């Protein structure tokens with residue numbers, strides 16, 4: 001822990017141009033400095049540093065902040081580590097609170113293991129370069145596979161001799177404790193004998209994010225061997241296989257720069273890609289991806305491209321794992337290599353630019369990829385087809401972003417030839433099931449994003465007690481009159497106006513979302529239907545007729561056979577109604593609705609959702625009130641938990657609302 005006065009001193013001392021200047025070359029422009037942004041690829045500088053304000057801002061990608069933010073972003077440091085970095089630069093002594101004896105011992109143990117691993121990789125490297133056996137067998141292997149000297153050195157590759165205890169003897173002789181040789185897994189104790197784990201293997205050191213060696217992978221070279229082809233260090237204090245990605249330390253900067261992580265399977269895949277000049281590559285080392293690995297990637301980029309060799313069986317097996325990446329809100333693309341090629345062989349036979357071109361041309365969005373794959377497999381079999389649809393919808397349903405989900409469901413609907421509404425209903429059902437599972441699971445999940453009105457189920461259903469919830473004392477729908485009328489009005493007046501633009505599949509491609517689509521999609525996904533029966537009827541008309549060629553929504557409604565609808569339509573389309581009340585009282589200058597529709601539409605929706613949740617909370621409050629004094633603790637606890645989660649959701653919505661208004 002760093003105490004507050006020290007933090008203040010550090011921040012005051014940090015000179016923004018000085019700090020940024022360590023990483024970016026800056027040129028003075030007027031009162032500011034200008035450079036090429038380190039966070040995105042650009043040719044003309046849009047990265048500005050203001051010494052007077054002590055901040056940086058990129059007008060290309062939007063990144064900005066102070067010195068500490070810059071270091072956190074650029075060097076991927078935590079807040080305290082960024083402060084320590086600055087303290088070192090400006091020679092400020094940090095008063096940190098003392099570590100306990102236990103903490104210290106723990107730290108020493110980890111450090112001892114790291115130091116031993118460093119000794120080990122240097123030993124293996126020396127063995128490969130300086131011994132006859134190492135040169136012939138170890139180096140010979142890498143050379144035969146076409147790896148260049150600089151790549152071998154960069155990845156600190158080595159060779160562990162055939163002699164069964166060569167390494168452990170050397171380590172003991174150099175003063176390393178047997179305890180740590182065992183703990184790192186470099187040596188094995190068995191029946192009073194002490195021998196090497198990796199003898200007769202070429203060695204791939206596995207690095208931590210900061211580049212220290214935390215474990216090893218060893219590949220056996222004898223073809224007659226009974227032993228496993230690849231052997232890894234065992235789990236230890238410093239090596240957690242499930243939280244490690246091979247190559248992450250070499251890939252991290254490129255991952256940020258390219259805003260993409262390429263995922264391959266093995267060590268040599270990573271090496272070959274680096275050799276061809278593509279550095280944003282990591283390997284999951286054979287295991288299917290874990291949550292920790294996904295989070296690790298997410299620190300640097302939200303885009304993952306998975307490179308497969310052309311074997312369909314392997315691809316199918318890993319489909320489930322990929323759902324986890326989607327669940328984290330990341331974007332997954334897939335590239336299948338030509339049959340008979342793996343990333344290693346393909347990278348070796350192609351130049352960097354040919355490889356990049358191939359990736360660019362063959363990248364397929366994961367959902368589309370999965371749909372196509374399963375579609376081919378299911379053929380015309382109706383049972384298989386329905387299973388497949390469930391599979392695909394499941395992948396879509398777990399995507400946290402509502403609008404993205406909607407776009408996918410629409411696309412799947414056309415690819416699968418299934419009615420959109422059916423898919424939306426199915427997705428809502430799956431989401432509800434997942435949410436219920438998460439909620440009842442051990443510890444539950446806070447589930448801020450999972451918890452949406454569409455999945456909310458009043459708890460009372462689960463009990464036999466008759467619940468006398470008081471009747472609401474207002475007309476149904478009256479509570480939401482303002483928002484609902486406003487939503488219908490905007491849909492009717494500006495059906496074609498663009499509310500948002502979603503990023504498309506390719507760079508620079510955007511998918512515009514119109515007012516009509518925006519409300520239809522958002523409300524359908526949340527299973528929201530206007531409470532006012534008249535508005536509900538109009539909304540249904542929109543759902544059914546929107547997009548029908550030759551239909552003008554406005555004339556259709558004003559000429560409706562239903563007099564109530566036509567009356568309402570005329571009312572809402574009459575000018576004079578056009579300036580939204582909220583913005584009228586806001587200030588002297590009133591922009592036309594037309595200009596601010598991008599703000600107006602999301603704002604109304606957020607306000608509508610927020611009110612809906614508030615209503616659910618008040619229903620629960622009434623129930624809690626009704627149960628007080630009945631000693632039904634289980635029920636009340638359950639209701640309170642429901643209430644807490646709704647409260648969280650409400651906060652999220654009002655935050656969204658504030659963000660929009662600001």
Ligand SMILES: [Zn+2]
Nearest residue numbers: 037040058061
């Ligand atoms: Zn930028």
